[in-house]
Structures are given as C-alpha cells and as structure tokens.
Amino acid sequence: MAHLPTRSFQAYQVFAANTNVGKTILSTGLVRAAAALSVGAEKQKRAATKAFYLKPVQTGYPVDCDARHVKTYAPLVETSRLYAYPDPVSPHIATTNPPPDSEVLQATINAIRAFKQSLGHGDKGWALLETAGGVNSPIMSGELQSKFYRPLRLPTVLVGDSHLGGISTTLTSYESLHQYGYDIPALLLFDNKSRNHEFLERYLAKAENRPLIHVLPSPPEKLADPKADAEQLHEYYKKTESYFKDVVQELERIHEKRLDRLEELGDKARTSIWWPFTQHQTVKDVTVIDSAYGDIMTTYVPPTTSVATTSKEETKKEWRWKEMFDGCASWWTQGLGHGSPALTQSAAYAAGRYGHVMFPECAHEPAVKLTETLLETVGDGWASRVFFSDNGSTAIEVALKMALKASQDRYINLGEATGRVEVLGVDGGYHGDTIGAMNACSPNVYNAQVTWYKSHGHWFSPPTVVYKDSKFKITIPTEMTSTKEPVQVTIDNLTSVFTEPSAKDPRLEIYRNHIRSTLVRLTRDEERSFGALLMEPVLMGAGGMVWVDPVFQRTLVEEVRAFKGFGTQVEKFKNAHVPVTNQWKGLPVVFDEVFSGCWRLGRKSAADMLQVNPDIAAYAKLLTGGLVTLATTLTSDSIFNNFLSENKTDALLHGHSYTAHPIGCAVANTSLQTYRQMESHGDADKARQDWGAINHPTSGSSLGVWSLWDQQVVDKISRMDIVEGVVPLGSVLAIQMRETNGPSGYASLMSQTVQQKMRETSSVEEGEGAEVAIFGRPLGNVVYMIASQVSTREQLAKVERILLRTLEGPL
Numbered sequence: 001m002a003h004l005p006t007r008s009f010q011a012y013q014v015f016a017a018n019t020n021v022g023k024t025i026l027s028t029g030l031v032r033a034a035a036a037l038s039v040g041a042e043k044q045k046r047a048a049t050k051a052f053y054l055k056p057v058q059t060g061y062p063v064d065c066d067a068r069h070v071k072t073y074a075p076l077v078e079t080s081r082l083y084a085y086p087d088p089v090s091p092h093i094a095t096t097n098p099p100p101d102s103e104v105l106q107a108t109i110n111a112i113r114a115f116k117q118s119l120g121h122g123d124k125g126w127a128l129l130e131t132a133g134g135v136n137s138p139i140m141s142g143e144l145q146s147k148f149y150r151p152l153r154l155p156t157v158l159v160g161d162s163h164l165g166g167i168s169t170t171l172t173s174y175e176s177l178h179q180y181g182y183d184i185p186a187l188l189l190f191d192n193k194s195r196n197h198e199f200l201e202r203y204l205a206k207a208e209n210r211p212l213i214h215v216l217p218s219p220p221e222k223l224a225d226p227k228a229d230a231e232q233l234h235e236y237y238k239k240t241e242s243y244f245k246d247v248v249q250e251l252e253r254i255h256e257k258r259l260d261r262l263e264e265l266g267d268k269a270r271t272s273i274w275w276p277f278t279q280h281q282t283v284k285d286v287t288v289i290d291s292a293y294g295d296i297m298t299t300y301v302p303p304t305t306s307v308a309t310t311s312k313e314e315t316k317k318e319w320r321w322k323e324m325f326d327g328c329a330s331w332w333t334q335g336l337g338h339g340s341p342a343l344t345q346s347a348a349y350a351a352g353r354y355g356h357v358m359f360p361e362c363a364h365e366p367a368v369k370l371t372e373t374l375l376e377t378v379g380d381g382w383a384s385r386v387f388f389s390d391n392g393s394t395a396i397e398v399a400l401k402m403a404l405k406a407s408q409d410r411y412i413n414l415g416e417a418t419g420r421v422e423v424l425g426v427d428g429g430y431h432g433d434t435i436g437a438m439n440a441c442s443p444n445v446y447n448a449q450v451t452w453y454k455s456h457g458h459w460f461s462p463p464t465v466v467y468k469d470s471k472f473k474i475t476i477p478t479e480m481t482s483t484k485e486p487v488q489v490t491i492d493n494l495t496s497v498f499t500e501p502s503a504k505d506p507r508l509e510i511y512r513n514h515i516r517s518t519l520v521r522l523t524r525d526e527e528r529s530f531g532a533l534l535m536e537p538v539l540m541g542a543g544g545m546v547w548v549d550p551v552f553q554r555t556l557v558e559e560v561r562a563f564k565g566f567g568t569q570v571e572k573f574k575n576a577h578v579p580v581t582n583q584w585k586g587l588p589v590v591f592d593e594v595f596s597g598c599w600r601l602g603r604k605s606a607a608d609m610l611q612v613n614p615d616i617a618a619y620a621k622l623l624t625g626g627l628v629t630l631a632t633t634l635t636s637d638s639i640f641n642n643f644l645s646e647n648k649t650d651a652l653l654h655g656h657s658y659t660a661h662p663i664g665c666a667v668a669n670t671s672l673q674t675y676r677q678m679e680s681h682g683d684a685d686k687a688r689q690d691w692g693a694i695n696h697p698t699s700g701s702s703l704g705v706w707s708l709w710d711q712q713v714v715d716k717i718s719r720m721d722i723v724e725g726v727v728p729l730g731s732v733l734a735i736q737m738r739e740t741n742g743p744s745g746y747a748s749l750m751s752q753t754v755q756q757k758m759r760e761t762s763s764v765e766e767g768e769g770a771e772v773a774i775f776g777r778p779l780g781n782v783v784y785m786i787a788s789q790v791s792t793r794e795q796l797a798k799v800e801r802i803l804l805r806t807l808e809g810p811l
Contacts, residue, residue: 003112003152004298004321009119010255011112013129013154015145017161017173019137024066025219026159026188027053027130032074032237033244034126051077052115052127056108057139059132060088066130072230073237078115082107083140091132091140098140101148102794108152126248129154135173146176147341151293155255156182158211160200162190162218167199174204174211179348181291181339185254186247187211190218212250216243262288262300263319287324287775292338295791297324297775324759325799327776329731329786332541332595334626336674337790343627343667350666359388359659366665373672374619374632378597378605382613383634387652388660392594393432395618395631396534398654400436402616402635403532403588405652406642409575411567417527420456424560424587426535426553427459428543431592440534445746446542458522458530460515460556462540463507463549465497466725466736467718472497473725474549476507480514494691494728495704498550498609511555516563523565532616533560534590537606538729541595544746545734545782547727550610557612561585577644584615584638591617594631598622599675599789602684602706602730609705615639625671626788630664678789684708686793691728708787709733713800720807724781731791734784735807748781750811755783757806772798 005011014030016023035051053070061084062068071079083104085094092098112127119125129152131137136144156177160170170187177184187204189197197215204210219236223229266286274280288300299322326334336343350366357364371386379386387402389395404421408414415421423440430446431437438447442459461477472494476487489507491497501507522528537553540546563586591614596606600622603609607617616639620631643652658664678684690711693704707714707728714728717735727734737750758774776785785803787796 003109005155005255006320007259007318009116009125010252011127011154012157012251013131013149013152014157014159015131015135015173015177016159017166017169018134021159021161022190022219023130023159024069026216027128028070028073029237029240029244030248031070031077031128033241033248035074035076036241036245049124049126050119052125053077053079054108054111054127054129056082056104056129057091057132058084059091059094061086064088073233080111082111090137092138092142095140101141101143104139105148105151135176146180150180150339153181153291153293153298156184157186157188158184160187160189160196162192162194162196164194166194166196170196170200171203179344180341183209184211185251187213188247189213189215191215192218214247216240262290292326294337295325295788295795297326297338299324322773324773324775325795327774327785327799329788330626332786333621334788335598335622335671336625337788338626340625340627342670342674343625346666346670347627347663350662354662356658356661360655364662366662366669367660370665370669373669374634377672377676378617378619379634382636384637385635385640387633389631389633390656390658391629391631392618392620393434393437394656395594395620395633396431396437396592397434398633399590399616399618400440400532401652401654402633402639403590406584406588406639407531409573409578409642410569412570414531414567415529418529421529421531423457424530424533425457425459426462426540426548428462428546429536429540430542431534460518462546463552465547465549467714467728468725469719470715474507476510480510494706495693498705501551507549507551508555511552512559515556515559519559519563520565530566530587532590533557533587534592536592537596537610538601539596539606539727539732544780545727545732545784547729554610554612557589560587560589575642575644577641588615588639590614593617594620598672599679600730601732623671624664624667627667628664630668675789708791708796710797710800713804716804717807722807722811731787731789732784734782737781737783739781746780750781751783752778753811754806758802772802774799774802
C-alpha cells in the first residue's frame, strides 16, 4: 500500500467533469505550489516537500504532453508519463492492442511507490495523478476511469466545468465519484461570468463530507505565438501561486484530520461497540478498515517500528497501510467483491426509485423479478413460491414454520405422546442465532449459554469427507457400523465423491440400515414425533466446515421420504386447498443453503450437487453478492397450500419491517444474473480442468464438482503432518488442523494461531513490493479461506503461497 498517503506523504488524483475544463492547468498549479513549499525549508527548519506529477495515459502525444507542460511551468516537480498514443482521441480507440487493466494499474502504483521511495530522510512527499478526459471517460480497455482507478482510492480533487452548462456535468461527475466510494476533499473551478461556483456552493452545502470549493482566476486565452503564450502562462502561474498554496494547505489540513480520525477509530470502537462472536476480554488489536474493493480490504494499522521524522534523528512511530485479502469473505457474504460497481448501481437505482415500500399484498419489479430468477435457478424443478425475510436465521425460522404446519395438518395428533414435535437433523449443523433456529440444532458451543435453548430433535452423526494424502477419504462413524474403529472408504476423484457408489462400496447398505433402524426406534419405541428433516447440504459451515458424505445425505432424504411410521395420516385434509397429488412424502425436507447456496460450492446450489430436490430451502449471504442483507425461503405449492384459508389466522403470520426491500431485491437480481453469466461463459473452466470436473464420465453433469483453489497446492497441504484433512469445494478451502497440545474442536486455538500469522505476514511479491496479508476468522481447529466468485487466479496464488509458507513454518 505504498501509494497511499501517510503523515509524511500526500497523494491525490485529479478527475475532471469534462475535457477542456482546465484540468492540466489546475494540476500544474497544485504541484507547483506543493513544490514551492520546499523553498526556504532549511532556513525555516521544516521538512522539505518534494512534488511528483503522474500522467498514466496520454493521447495526442507528442504534440500534446501534459507531463511536459507541468515540467515547463513547474521545474521543481518530478514528472512521469506511462502510456502514450499519437492520435488525439479517447484512449479506448487510441490503440488496437490495449494493455491489460491489471498491468496499467500496477504500473501506476509502481510509479507512485518509486517516487515515495526516492524521498530523502526527513523529506515530505506530495504526489498528483492526473486522469484523462472526464470522470467516466474510458481507458484503453474500455473500462470507465471512475471504476478503473477505484482500487487506488486516492483522495480526489475534482475539476468542475466552469462553462455554461457546466453545473450539470460537474454535479454528475461528483455524484458518480461519490457513489463509487471516492473521497472528494476539493472541487476546483475557474472564476468567470457563468458563476457556476455560486450555485454549486449552495447546492453542496448540505452534502455529507461536502467538498471545499475553491475558485481560481481563469487562465489567459491561448495565443497564436508559442513564445508569447508561454510567457503569459508563466506570469499566470506566478500570480496565482498564493491561490494554489491555499488549496494545498487546505488539502493538508483535511489529510491530517482524516488520519487523526482513522487512528482513533479502534479505541472508540473498543469502548462503545459490542462485537458479535467476540470475547472482548481477549481482544488485542482492532482492525481499522478504511475501504474495501474486490477481494482486498485496505486497513490502517498501528506502528510496530519507529520511523525517523526529523534531521535530529528523533523518532516518531507512524501508522501504516496494509492490504488484506478478505479470507473469510466477510463472514461468507462476498460473492462479487467489495465495492462492486454493478451492485452499487443497482442499489442506487432502487433506492432512488423506491426507497422502501410496503410489501404484503403489494408487488414491485425487483421482488417479482427476483422471485422469477430464484425459481429459474436454485428452485428450478421443485419450487413455486418465495417468501422474503432479512437474514439466514430468520429464513430458517420461516422454513420451520412452513414444515411443521404441513406435518401437523397431515398427521393425526402429531406430538401427542411427548407433548412436542421435533426435527431430524445432522449433528454439527448450525442454522442461526435466533431461538427457534438454535433449538433445531444439536447442543453446541453457540447455544450452550442460552437459557431458553432446548434441543428439539434427533441428530444423525454424519459420515465425513476430507482430502488427505492425495485421496478423498470418507469416514463412517462407529455407531453406524457397530465396529470398534470407524470404517474408511477412499475415492480418487472429487466429482466421484458425489456419484452413486459402486457395488463394492459398503456405504449404501450401511447408511440405509442405520437410518431405517433409527427411524423405527425413534418413532415406535420412543414414541417421538417429527415434523421436518432439516440439514445443511454438503457442507456444514459454522459447525466447522464439515463435509458430509453426499451419499449419506442423499440416502437420508430417500429413507425419510419412504418411511411410513411418522404418524397416522388424515384420510382427507381439512383444508380443501391442499391437493391429494403432488405432495411431499414422509417429512418435509428443509435444506439450509444460507452458506452453501448461490454458487458458493461451484454449482448453483448444494441440492444440485446432491441431485436431490428439497421441499423447502433457505438462501441468504451470497444472494446479494455481499452488499446488503436479504434472505429467501423457497417452497412448493404442496407446502404453501396448507396455509390457505378464509381465516387470516391460518396464514403464515411471519414478516419483517423491511420484507423484500427493493434495494436488496435489485442487488440480488444483479448478483444472480452475474453468477449465471459466469457459469455459462465458462469463467471457471481452468479450475474445472484442474480438478478434472469437465465432462467427467460419471458426474451426471457437464460441469462436475471442482474447486477454485489450485489442485497441487491442496494436494501439498493434504500431505502435511499437522493437517488432518482438507475440504476443497468451489470457493471454500478448509483445513482441519491436528491439535497436539491444546483443546480440540471449537475451543482449539490452532486456527487462531495460523490466522494471526497470516494477518501479520508481509512479503515482496515478484518485485512489486506489495505488502500482502490475509484477514481470516478463527474456527476452532479449522483454518478456512473463502474466495469470492470473482477472485482471480493471480490473487489466489498469492494467498496460497502465504498459506503454504505459514503452515510449513513454526506454529
């Protein structure tokens, strides 16, 4: 993060509302004034300031050369130009062979970094990056500048349009930059008869973080005689130097205030915020996040070493910037990366069109469109209704109400023997933090201290899958096999884990016999009543990233649906709306896909990977790509019809103030559309090939099952002695560590130790000098990484190198 500002280094970028509004004139005046701060610095016993001007993209070169202009009229300024093209046209048509955006961005960062590193001991630096054209002018690839430069997140000086009609272009530019998360400390305009600045000052007076508007004298009209024109420009810069110095000094004041605020955020949060899932007594460092974009969070961290700041070798500890890969996907929400322009635009449009509106007995386009999209994707082939709520836990509460009501209507005197109706589930599953969802889980560390918690169910101990020593190993618990040691089955290929077992594979018979005997014991011998089968398909997240054998879960659904002993069925439903045909069987099957759904594991849903359709399913987290909270519970008419009646009290009496809020629905529509495009366009083909997933002969799908994480890296980790096993599914990479000295499971400190080392890790990557670290969350003895759906192979390779280096080092 060497390009970002510090106490001794300021960096800004200049955007303009349009072309020909004086962007280069004003840029020259600013860097000239910054460089002038060095004059007399030694006599006044203050640090000298070195100024730097950067023009990443120049067209019309060499006739037009903004860097040359700056050097001519500000000789003390160091200048640099990166990409130049001869035609005086927009950059996107200036070349037929555009460089990759990543290359241009890295070259820009390297140029600023090189200048910063050139500063002498005790010097201050002041850098200015001038963009090309207007705010939304494209660069060579066709990407808009407003989006392209966003990863830098440099404070922005906006040059407004002082001409007639310039108010509109200036405000449009300001709002565009503001929408994408830019800080705009200053808005510069020329003083002329249009007096645009007067209106802009009034209009922006109430804006949050309003920019300071500076009005500068207009430059002279260009003369035909080059020598005379140069002379008058020299005179102009000389006469306006005090104006530009005022702007530079005001920018420095804002700069210092910004850093002061960042440095106090951690302490303020520590003394006033109650963090979730956090033992405050043990919190050492607070991670201050200034911004985030893509997979990267830009953090501001306190000093670890002293930095010399004066000629007398006195030292002052200075905070520093640190890029951190969001290894936990911000609690599993990030699908399309932080600060996604597409999601930002969708949210802004919905906010502007609707805000929030009432939903019961109402309809709006974002909600109806999202319903259609969900039924076409994750609900394809089984769902016909969508219920909206606000988060994963409440989506499960809704699902339970749906399932239990359906069972209650079907079975006579359900729950009469024991006084309650329970659920069947999988031990280790977790379905949320609300009381109802907690009660639908086996006892665990999350509900242990909740007074109202009472286990309402039976939990099957699951057979689990890990990748260990280059093989996929399935461990069947002893309670299923009646053996002293767990039975293990080994499989070579990832996709084969999800296919039907061969005749020699003992799993199917073991699973069927165990499930059948358990169901008989529970219902006949213990006289317990059940109203639903609830489970996280394929991967149980909060329970420790437990990969459940797909064959077991598939068999469990089949056996529950085939079992006839859940109760005596009514001969005729009281509710005439419930049809005799197209009914669920056995018990309503509820899939909690809050974590696993919406392409998390490489396919549209975990149900799709199991090749099993549920009766009810909950989706959240990736649903909105990581921007806003929203959840949905999908079901079929066979469940929905149980709530139909002439009486309102028979309806599903559940709802939230912000049910189906248009902003969330609009963002979810964009997210699902993007996921579908990524799948159909084959963006992940390389990863599929890496894992042998494409056209696998037994996959049952042309896509198979695959992982974004490099197969060779995963294989290497699987062979480490400190590793019990690896789970590589889609964007998830979970590593079960072997605990040798401390407590096991969630109480283990193993993952906390590894995560802390990766947070502290920094390295020079391929000569780029970029500091790299990984932000993760501990999960007992499980170290996990979750990529977004837009993570690049280059970025993941960096993460993999750090992960390997950490695991291979002392822990």
